[in-house]
Amino acid sequence: MGAIGKKQKILIVDDAQDTLEVIRRNLVSKGYEIHTAQSVNQAIEVMNNIRIDLVITDLKMPGVGGIELVRFVEENYKDTEIMVITGYASIESAVKAVKIGAEDYLAKPFTDEELFLSVRQALEKLSMRRKVNNLKADYTPLNGIIGNSEIMLNVLNNVRKAAMTQATVIITGESGTGKELIARAIHYNSQRSSSPFVPVNCGAIPEELLESELFGYMKGAFTGAKETRAGFFQTADGGTIFLDEIAETSLSMQVKLLRVLQDKEIYMVGSRVPRKVDIRIIAATNKDLLKLVKKEMFREDLFYRLNVISIELPALKERGDDLLLLINFFVKKYSKEAGKESIVISDNALTILKEYSWPGNVRELENIIQRLVVMTDTDKIEVTDLPIHMRYCLEFKSSCEKTLKEVEREYILNVLSTTNNNKTKASRILGIDRKTLKEKLKEIDENKID
Ligand SMILES: Nc1ncnc2c1ncn2[C@@H]1O[C@H](COP(=O)(O)OP(=O)(O)OP(=O)(O)O)[C@@H](O)[C@H]1O
Ligand SMILES: [Mg+2]
Incomplete structure (x- = not known):
């Protein structure tokens, strides 16, 4: 259900009064606000007056059929979900309805549980889509950093504070969480913004080269030093140096960095003159520096020197709806880059993206969206376009979280619905006698869950 006091509104359309009544009563018991109509024309009248969240319509009705209603809702009420009910014989028209925009179909006869489940799923998708649209409406990121979750707003607040000072900052976070992006934002919002921002990946430069790369060297300082050359620290003079993967530096390098921090001076390799x-x-x-300190792999004094302001970036999974914001942002960005117009992601694909664990955080998300946008031939990204490991994760999870009883229950109900509730046929398919089936059904009925 939605927020308290705001019931979700469902419109049921069926020419058969008794069906209307059964569905109405069932859904009222779940707390939905129900409206009914016995024809498509009546339904349209209701929709013109009330903001309906979900329409459930029969397909076969005298006069204008349910398919027309699906089309009408699809074209005129983008913010309303539609579900069709179909008789056993008309699965084909149900499929057609889904193709032109119905969210789901329910084949008669259906159980109360099936009805509740479909309704709940349709409304969940609607609320997810509304969230995405709301997020789209009013959002301007700080320096391209997308994030509106409480945890990220807090980070951004610290970024602003850090930008107002000259203090050393340490940024921690799993890989791909945006550490460099945050470092840039601090620099470009600080007084130093017109001087250089110089990123140095300490993990990628071999130990023996790091010192001369950072501090520069004098002509003749070592074989091959044919001329005096400035290092990153001189290049960044007046600006900011970003020491990425600081945990990868050796203990002797750490001593040198400590000295720079303390004295604001550097020694070029081969020179004794401080500059x-x-x-x-x-x-x-992306390491836990304090742990490394305890293991004596990182100098404690350097740690405290660096740790004047500390910014901790949460994993993508901890950022709630920021995921949707980011998806939107990257879809737009890469659609534009690829010269494509407004690519959308289907609700089902979006559900999988939401469920996925994102071990590579924002970087992984960005790469996947970019690939999807570039590769798609249509303007909609479907579940089948997603990388196989993401789809597998979800299927595995949903089918492996059920108890044996739940699977049995689902299967029995399934078989019953395909045999049109014929218990003799159903028990034959299930390989049990009618009496056992009856007992099982009684048990299912007693443990009703929805
Ligand atoms: N909040 C965000 N909003 C928009 N883009 C983001 C955000 N966070 C990260 N990105 C993008 O994700 C990618 C990875 O970010 P970045 O390189 O800053 O992460 P990192 O933490 O330094 O990763 P690594 O540990 O792998 O070096 C970049 O392209 C960056 O622009
Ligand atoms: Mg990085």
């Missing part, structure tokens, strides 16, 4: 530099340092790591 003043005006640098702000921002460091980042």
Whole structure:
């Protein structure tokens, strides 16, 4: 259900008064606000007056049929879900209805549970879509950092505060959480913004080269040093140096960095003359530095020097609806880049993206969306377009979280519905006698869940 006091509104359309009444009573018991209509014309009249969330319509009705209603809702009420009910014989028209925009179909006869489940799923999809649209409406990111969740607003607040100071910052977070993006935002919002931002990946530069890369070297300092060359610290003078993967530096390098932090001076390799530099340092790591300190793999004094302001980036999974914002952002960005217009992601595909665990965080999300947008030949991304490991994760999860009883219950109800409730046929398919089937059905009825 939605927010308290705001019942979701369902319109049921069926020419048969008794069917209308049964469905109405069932759904009222679940707390929905129900409206009914006995023809498509009546239904349209209701919709013109009341903002309906979900329409459940019969397909076969005298006069204008349910398919026309599906088309009408699809064209005129984009913010309303529609579900069709179909008799055993007309699955084909139900499929047609789904193709032109119905969310789902229920084949007669259906159980109360099946009805509740379909209704709940349709309304969940609607609420997810509404959320995405609302998020789209009023959102301007700070320096391209997308995030509106409480946890990210807090991070962004700290980014603003950090930008107002000269203090050293340490940014921690799993890989792909946006550490470099945050470092840039601090720099470009600070007084230093017109001076350089120089990123250095400490993990990617071999130990023996790191010192000369960082501090520069004098001509003749080592074989091959044919001329005096400035290092990253001189290049960044007046600006910010971003020491990425700081945990990968050796203990002896850490001593040198500590000295820079303390004295604001560097020694070029091969020189004993200290040189003043005006640098702000921002460091980042995906490791737990304190743990490394305890293991004596990271110097404690350097840790405390760096840790004046600490910004911790949450994993993507912890950012709630930011995921939807980010999906939107990347879809737009890459559609535009690829010269494609407004690519959309189907509700089912979106559900899978929401369920997925995102071990590679925003970077993984960005890469996947980019690939999907570039590869698609249509303007809609479907479940089948998603990488197989994501689809597999979800299927595995949903089918492997059920108890044996639940699977049995679902299967029995399934068989019953395909045999049109014929218990003799059903028990034959199930390989049990009628009496056992009856007992099982009684048990199912007693443990009713929805
Ligand atoms: N909140 C965000 N909003 C928009 N884009 C983001 C956000 N966070 C990360 N990104 C994008 O995701 C990608 C990865 O971000 P970034 O390189 O800053 O992460 P990282 O934490 O440094 O990753 P790694 O540990 O792998 O180096 C970049 O393309 C970045 O622009
Ligand atoms: Mg990085």
